[in-house]
Amino acid sequence: MKFKQIVTTVLISAVTAVAAIFVYGKYFEGRRPGIFQNGSNDIPVNYARYTMPGTESKANAVPPSDFVTAAKTAVPGVVHIKTKINPRQVTNGLQKRRSILQDLFGDEFFGDEFNGGGDGRRYYIPGQMASGSGVLISDDGYIVTNNHVIADADEITVSLANENKTFKAKLVGTDPSTDLAVIKIPAKSLPYLLYGNSDNVDIGQWVLAVGYPLNLDATVTAGIVSAKSRSIGINKSGGRINNSIESFIQTDAAVNQGNSGGALVNTAGELVGINSAIASPTGSYAGYSYAIPVNLVRKVVNDILKYGSVQRAYLGVKYASPSAIASMTDDQLREIGVRRDVNGVQITEVMDNSSAAAAGLRQGDIITKINGVNVAGSSQMSEQVARYKPGDKISITYTRGDKEYTSSNVTLRNLQGNTDVVRITNLDRLGADLSELSKEEATSIGVKGGIRVNDISTGIIKKQTSMIPGFVILKAGNTPVTSVNTLSAILDKEKNIQLVGFYPQRGGNIYYYNINTGGAGAENL
Template identity: 50%
Template sequence: MKKYSKYLVVAMSALAFAFSTGTLIKVNATQAPSTAVPAQPVDLTYAAEKSLPSVVHILSTKNSKVQTIEVQSDPFSDFFSDPFGFFGNPNQGQDGKQKRSVRTPKQQGSGSGVIISTDGYIVTNNHVVADADELTVTLNDNKEYSARIIGTDKTTDLALIKIDAKDLPAITIANSENIKVGEWVLAVGNPFNLTNTVTAGIVSAKGRSLYQNGVESFIQTDAAINPGNSGGALVNTRGELIGINAMLYSQTGSFSGYGFAIPTSIMNKVVDDLKKYGTVQRAVIGIQGQDVKNYVDAQKDQGKDVDLGTMEGIYVAKVLEESSAEEAGLKAGDVITAIDGKEMNKMADLQEYLAKK
């Protein structure tokens, strides 16, 4: 894997928040969680057989190009070649730097993708196809196709590409909001160019943020994800797509127990917008803030005792002018705990929910 009109009004039927004084206002009570029931032993071979035909290998090629770069000039060389400065140097700027043309080498990289429609639409990561001059897609049955980019979204690290083919084995897309921590999943892709590879693990966390300044609400898994798995499928035990594998967390560059996938709840909106507009139409609520726990911890580090009445939710540090948040009546010091009756325990939950708007 290689290593947000000013504001759009966000439709919110209900918004629950708390003031920093500790007063908690709860709107639209959420449903009680269902009781977990131990499941029967899982046969993951079905999930593998179901999903493998839908996962493809993507070869990205950047052609050799001539680029102009600036380098510091050598005053001694300049003196001996033109000691009195009669001729001047057309490639030298006023800052003393010279311009030189260099040819970059041809570069290739590889990753994975997931067929989401029978007529050739494929989802992958933005970083797999970014700046590519050519894209070659190889299916599970070794058929090769040239692909074109429909649209990319750097914020979510998602991209939509297309090949000219019919009757392709499109994967079934499941609702990632229904997955539970602890359930079995498979990561399907092409790590290290080893095509048609499946690894197994569990969902080890949901709504994980890695603070990379994008829309982040990752599914965390301990199914092995390695370089080349980017853009591949994270599937449930029925072989249904629940996420697009995006990155790993490692100090060595290889898998060490933590892999992350973009949930289909975010992917669906991005894909729909890329098909319609070629870019993502993104809702912006208009606040600056952080997880309540992080805010409280930071205040404690400064010797301040803060009681917001809850340790979950998003602390609103600032409300931007003329934003939908200001129109809804939010103020600095509020804590968002739910939207439309859905609990918001942390910033990643809010990002994931708004990404669908």
């Protein structure tokens, strides 16, 4: 009898325990996370069960536990680029001082040893050698790299990964605004990287940087995407206006000098960016690196291959940077129609005959979307617009007051306000940011007009002269120039020309700079 009671007691206890566990688990245990967290429809709780963003399947897929496959895929498609700039002779451009006899009788009575002539003091700049990286994008030898890797190079050589093969490369085209360039080597059946989709790159995603840092052989480093659409203010454009485009993918993959132009790939080995810069107080890797998104790279490369130059579209708006807004008073902001802390790009001016003007945008409007893609700031907006060419139609969403508007089928235009194909001119080959002097500026420095050189980037001026920013061009040859269009027309007609002008900050000395628009420097642009 006692035995039966013990068995019964044990059974009752077991049933009670099971019931207690069931009830506790059902009613008292904390709620287990479902497939998605925080009410989101796209952020999995157990991310390891899902593929990387942008892939089709999200179920029963596990990301790789290492990067072996991605490295094996990417390394053969990344090349080592070495450049050489030959020694060259330049002049400081300073006119020799005039004599009293020249003032009395005129220059025509004296030889070149007395005339200004523009020779000045000649000196040599020694040759330079540098190296970087590049990415094969086709099996017949087309390579994308950074513009600054091949800038001003007289000779470009390319070595393939893990092979003792070296080729002389030909420069196909450059785009200083995005710091991209395309070169080509005479080879076939080469391994190349497939384009990924940089729009699908997420913060926190694993990526690999592949390149040739510090003159080492092919090197792979890993990190995560730490930010997107970063603008760090390093690009300088060599053209008529400063129109640099920066919307970098920021990573913490170790990148050093020599990595420039190399590949940023995802764990599938797909190209998602071109490594371009590092943030460092020392010049070496200090935590963050920056890559140009591949969706922008693809557009630039396609334009260069199809047209010979990038077909860049412009909205035609001016806007205040966050730093400028932070430094302004409330009264100053009201004067230009700008508010603090808004999500979007605030317009301070709409240019005449521009895409924005045709779309009906006004000063004070806030652009929030381009073709349905959110743009929280100017870097995102610049990247989105840069993906299109003149003639393409887009939609622009903006707020005015408290209302949201969308202008559909807005036709993008080029800088000239039309949709014509833009060709590279000798003016572009100068590699200078130029602006016409206003009447007020000309009067203040005592001239009738001229063209100010605001910045000098890659190009003929840097390669052939010692000119520095701040120079005011008064003449091209014997022709006075007061407009950029006049200078452009002269440069297209004359192969050898002399730019005559002065530096207002240095006094009245006249400088002469001889340039050759068909000589050294022109072939590398």
